[in-house]
Amino acid sequence: MVDQDRIIKINIEEEMKSAYIDYSMSVIVSRALPDVRDGFKPVHRRILYGMNMIGNTSDKKHLKSARIVGEVLGKYHPHGDSSVYGALVRMAQWWSMRYTLVDGQGNFGSMDNDSPAAMRYTEARLSKLAEEMLRDIDKDTVDFQLNFDDSLKEPTVLPTRIPNLLVNGASGIAVGMATNMPTHNLSEVLDGCMAYIDSRGEIEIEDLMQYIKAPDFPTGATIYGYDGVKEAFMTGRGRIVLRGKAEIEVENNHEQIIITEIPYQVIKSDLVKSIADLVNEKRIDGISDVTDESSRAGLRIVVDVKRDANAQVVLNKLYKMTALQSSFSVNNIALVNGRPRLLNLKDLIKAFVDHRHEVVIRRTRYDLAKAEERAHILEGLIIASDNIDEVIAIIKSSTSPQEAIERLMERFSLSDRQARAIVEMRLRQLTGLEQDKLRAEYEELEKQIAYLKEILENDDLCMKIIKDELQEIKDKYGDERKTDIIYASEDLNPEDFYADDEMIITISHMGYIKRTPLADFKAQGRGGIGVKGSETRDEDFIEYIYPASMHATMMFFTSKGRCFWLPVYQIPEGTKNAKGRAIQNLLNIEADDKVQAFIRVKKLTTDTEFVNSHYLLFCTKKGIIKKTCLEAYSRPRQNGVNAITLREDDGLIQVCMTNGDREVLIANRNGRAIRFHESAVREMGRTASGVRGMTLDEDGMDEVVGMVCIKDKEKETTLVVSEQGYGKRSHIDDYRITNRGGKGVKTLNITEKTGKLVAFLNVTDENDLMIINKSGITIRTKVSDLSIIGRATQGVRLINLGKRNDEIASVCKVLTDSEEQAAADKASGEAREQAQEATNEENVIQPTDDNQSDE
Secondary structure: OOEEEEEEEOOOHHHHHHHHHHHHHHHHHHHHHHEEOOOHHHHHHHHHHHHHHHOOOOOOOOOOHHHHHHHHHHOOOOOOOHHHHHHHHOOOOOOOOOOOOEEEEEOOOOOOOOOOOOOOOOOOEEEEHHHHHHHHOOOOOOEEEEEOOOEEEEEEEOOOOOOOHHHHOOOOOOOOOOEEEEEOHHHHHHHHHHHHHHHOOOOOOHHOOOOOOOOOOOHHHHHHHOOOHHHHHHHHHEEEEEEEEEEEEEEEEEEEEEEEOOOOOOHHHHHHHHHHHHHHHOOOEEEEEEEEOEEEEOOEEEEEEOOOOOHHHHHHHHHHHHOOOEEEEEOEEEEEEEEEEEOOOHHHHHHHHHHHHHHHHHHHHHHHHHHHHEEEHHHHHHHHHHOHHHHHEEEHOOOHHHHHHHHHHHHHOOOOOHHHHHHHHOOOHHHHHHHHHHHHHHHHHHHHHHHHHHHHHHHHHHHHHHHHHHEEEHHHHOOOOOOOEEOOOOOOHHHOOOOEEEEEEEEEEEOOEEEEEEEEEEEOOOOOOOOEEOOOOOOOOOOEEEEOOOOOOEEEEEEEEEEEEEEEHHHOOOOOOOEEEEEEOOOOOOOOOOOOEEEEEEOOOOOOHHHHHHHEEEEOOOOOOEEEEEHHHOOOOOOOEOOOOOOOOOOEEEEEEEEOEEEEEEEOOOOEEEEEHHHHOOOOOOOOOOEEEEOOOOOOOOEEEEEEEEEEOOOEEEEEOOOOOOOEEEEEHHHHHHOOOOOHHHHHHOOOOOOOEEEEEEHHHHHEEEEEEEEOOOEEEEEEHHHHHOOOOOOOEEEOOOOOOOOOOEEEEHHHHHHHHHHHHOOOOHHHHHHHHHHOOOOOOOOOOOOOOOO
C-alpha cells in the first residue's frame, strides 16, 4: 500500500508534449539561436568570455586551443569538447566570418572543407575586434548568471560595441525553426546605426538601405539582382543570388576562365570536382581542363576553354549548372527577450542600439558610483590635510586604530570610510605637492560627476556618446565591401560599360563570328594585292562582313528564315587575324542553318515611333520579296522567331530596312537587275511567304545575288563585282523602273574572264570598298577611284587575284575617314561623338549577300 502511494499516475500524451516543449525551448534558447543584442549563441559567448578571463587577449601570446577549450568546458559550457573547439575554429576562419573574432595560429581548416588540426596542435587568442565586444564588462554593464554548477558567474550577454549579429551573421537549426543570417560590412552597418540614432528611430527601412547596401560576404563574389536583398531587409526573409567572380583571359591564343571569388559557404574543392564531372559527363562542352591554382596569394581556379568554344557561353553554363552561382536564403530569426522573433533590418538595428543604450547607462551609473565614492574619500583627506597637526595628535594619542577612527569621526564629522582612509594615509601625502594633487583630483572628480549625471539625465547626450563610440569603431576597424552588387536588369545599363565605337562584324563560311574595330582596317590603292584579314581553317573562308556600333542591337536572319537578336557588345572581340568564335555558341541556330542577313537598330525595344514607321524587306534566292513592319520583330526572344515562311528549295539571302518610300534593285548571277518602288510590295505579317520580286533564268543555275534599297539616287550609284575581281559603278537611272516580277536589264557583261556576278551594292564617293576573297586576303580601296561607266560594260579589275586560283568571297562598303577628321576626333571627345552620330546615319557597310539599310 505504501509503494502504491508513491506512484503518481499521469497522462503520457500530456507528459510527452510538456517534455518536448521543454526540450525544444532549451535548444532554441541555449544552443541554436543567437541573442539579438550581441549576436552570439551561448557557446560563442562563453568562449570569448573564458578567453578574456584567463588573459588570452590580442596583446598576449597565443595559448593552446586545448587550454582554452578546457577552460570553457570546466567553467561554463557543460557539453562535448568538439562543440567548443568547432565554434572556436569557425571564429578564426576568414572565409566563415566577415570579421574574425579569434586570432588563430596553426591549421584551422581551409575553403576545401579540410578539417582543422587537433586542438592540442593549434593556438589562439582574442582578436582586437573581439575585445571591443568585451570592453566594460567589468563595469556592471550586463547581467550575470550562475554557471552550470553554481560555482561561478557568466554573462547573459556581452556589452558589445559591434552590431555582431548583422556584421558576422548567424546560422543554426533549432526545433521547429532555424536561422540563417548573412554577413554585412561593418562600416555600412555602423553608418546605418548612426543614421538610426540621428533620426531618433524614425528612419524607414528604405532609407537605411542607402547606408547598408546589401550583405557583404567574406568570400566576396557578386550579388546578382537586388529584389531578394530588398525583400530580406523589409521582411526578414529573402533569397539572395550570389555569383562567383570570373574573368575571361586569353593565353597562347586560347581563352581561359579565371575564377577568383566564389559564393559564400561554397566548398572550393566540391566546385572544382563538379565542373570536372560535368565535363566528363559531356553535359558542358567547350572545356578542356580545370585546375585549382589557389595559394596564399588568393583563390584561383583556371578553366581552359577549347579553341572552338566561346568562353562567355561556357561561363554562363557554369553559372547555371554549378555552385558558381548559388543562393543564400535569409531567415532573420533571433532571440528577443528570450523569445524567437523574425526581424527586419530596422528591428535588428533598433535592438542593438537599445542594448548599447542600456550598456552606456549602466556603465555611467557604475562610473558615477565609483567617482562619488572616491570624491567622498578625497573630501576626508582634504579635511585631514587642512588640520594635519590635530589629526596627527589624535592618531598618536589613540591606543588603537579603531579608537583613532572613532575620535576622527567625532571631531571632524567624518564617515567611517573617510576616517579609515585618513588613518591609512601615507606620510608622503603630508607634503604640499601631494595636498595640491588631492585638491586637483577632487576638482576633476566634481566635473566628472557632473558630466556623468548629465548623461543619466540627458538622453540626447547619451545617444551622442553611443554614436561617437560607433564612429570610433568604424575608424579603427571599418573596411571596403568585398561583395559587389549587380542590380536588377532594369536598374543596370550594360551599354555604360562599352564605348559606342564602330565595329566590323565578320562571319566565316563555317559560321565563326567576331567583332573588330573599324580603325584596324587601312585603305590601299586600287589593284593592290591586299593584307591578311583573317585566319581560317583550310576549308573555311570569310563570307560576310557587317558594320555595327557597340550599343546597337544586331538582328540576324538565317537562310531558313529565322530571326535572332544580339547586342553588339556581346559578340566576342577579335583581331583582324583571329578566326572568331562559333556563332552557334551565341545564337540557338540549327546545325544545318547559317546567318544570311543582318540589320542594325539603335533602339529596337525602346523607340516605338521608329519601329512602327519602318519596314523589313526580305529577298530570297528564288527572287521572292516580302515587306513587314519592323515592330513585328521588336520583341527579342532567346530562341529566335520565324521571320519568313520559305517555299521549297528556297532560302533567305538578304534583308533591308526601309522607311516605306524606297526604290529597290535586285540582281542575279547572270548579270541582270530589276528596279521597282517598294510600294509595289504590300505589307504582310511576320510569317508570310511574300510575292515574286524577280523572274530568274530557267537554266537551273540562276539565283539572286543581291538587293539594294536606294535612299538618294542623286548621290548613290550601283556597284557590281564579279567572281574574278572585276567591277564597275553605274548610275541608278541607267536602270529603268518596271513592275516587280520582271527579268530586268543587263547590269554587267558576263564573260569567262569576269566570271558570274557575286556582289551588287549601292555606294557613294564618300565610301571605301572592302573586298575579301576566299583565301582571307583583304583589300580596301576608295570608291571615288572607280569611274562611273555604263551598266552593260565589263568593268575594271578591283583586286589582283594573281595566280592564286582565288575568287571573291565578300564585298562591303565603309565610310571614308580623312586623316584630318581622325586627328580631330582624337583631340576632342565632342568631335568624335558628332562624327559617330554622322556615321550612324549612313549606310556604313553593305555586304555582298546581306545588304543592310540602316536608318
